[in-house]
Amino acid sequence: MSVQPIQSGTQSPANSALAASVRARIRAGIWTSHTSGLADQHVQGNVVILPEAQANDFLRFCQQNPKPCPLLAVSEPGQYLLPTLGQQVDIRTDVPRYRVWQHGQLTDEPTDIASIWRDDLVTFIIGCSFSFEQALLEAGLPLRHVEQGRNVAMFRSSIATNAVGPFHGPMVVSMRPFKPAAAIRAIQITSRFPQVHGSPVHVGLPHLIGIHDLSRPDYGDAAEVRDDELPVFWACGVTPQAVVAQAKPDFCITHAPGAMLITDLLNHQLASF
Template sequence: MSGPTPAQRARASIRSGAHTGHTSGLADEHVQGNVVILPASWANDFLRFCQRNPKPCPVLAVSEPGDPMLPALGHDIDIRTDVPRYRVWQHGELVDEPTDIGALWQADWVTFVLGCSFSFEQALLQAGVPLRHVAQQRNVAMYRTSVPTNAAGPFAGPLVVSMRPMRAEHAIRAVQITSRFPQVHGAPVHLGNPSLIGIGDLQQPDYGDPVDVLDDELPVFWACGVTPQAALAQAKPPICITHAPGAMLIADPLNSHIAAL
């Protein structure tokens, strides 16, 4: 008999209400996911939006309508209790940040879990590629770009990217490493001159914290899981639940198991 995995232990702590904050560094060999919950009448358009924008919206799992369980990511996962903190959106407005959504749950809700860059960041660090925002314990810097997503029904909006400054040799290594992880945003979408994707000032991110880019470094940009949140803000469904920023779902699969190569 083996004991619970780090993912199971972390979820138990979250489910009990003991852990209500960020999940960065928690059970860090396990896949973490962005969470989006929508009524079934909105879910099909959202799934098509994800299919058409796989780099920002890589779908790890979709629940059965009304079923709060996600057996593909862990037999015991109950999405009503297993995220540390949720955000409740009504018509695109943030209305609450509860730690449990059991009282809100509706019989037609569908849960989407999308891949997250935490998985490839662990692989980068293990390969000796330094990540300044991790070393400085900040959130990664994120930017709305001039690159449009491919629309589906009411879902549209700009591609949002995360940026990590790197020396060229590490940028090249990072392309190699993140190409192995198509389920968690995959290879970068851009590197070098930020104005080519409509970013005016790297020191003014739209989300997260600014981070220095040194003279011998390039900014390297990856498609970001905030992209679907920007599309949700534009589509304004009557109700939508997401995770709170940084407070992800911790799933059973290991990061090392989702590598393509």
């Protein structure tokens, strides 16, 4: 499996330089937090790294669950440079914070995984909803977590994923509040971006998808939902972390929620129309 983005395109030196400069700050350990709002024109990716023995099952899991796990790239075993996603992108150093899992248990949250890299590891880059946020903002739709400099709120839902081999578990969803008219517009806009989760999976009535307290997200930061607003839920690329907890592979590395890989690809290139 060679590293291939789902959709690429010609990058201008200025655009590439911006993304590369942000990655350089991350690689140097200057930035170790969430990446919402950083290089906001650029595609950001969720990260899952698994031993080759589990990689084929996880690849099929992603194919069977394209809403929460839209694949942007898959590497060859042991390949840590991802050249088609950006200049000198190194998956070992270019994510602000990682999570290391052993037998389904979170054991570490390092900012660099070079010391634990193995020749049998396969990297999966999965589309992130941060990519459609630029389109929402350009349409004049406010995003509260961006305004407040916070990470988006994410919840483990009762929506089941399609199981493949050992991989199964609940879908994680991200939530953004909108007034009803704005929610309709947000649905229209995000439906253009199926490679980064596309349209929402649920609107309003969070208890219907197993969410009973919006003030207590499982990942990210809580966002107020005002009386004249609806909570709108999108499938989220943190889903693999819930799946890893269920599958309990011997070894797995993911990104910390909200701490994404920033690529040289541009968000508008992922629009389907």
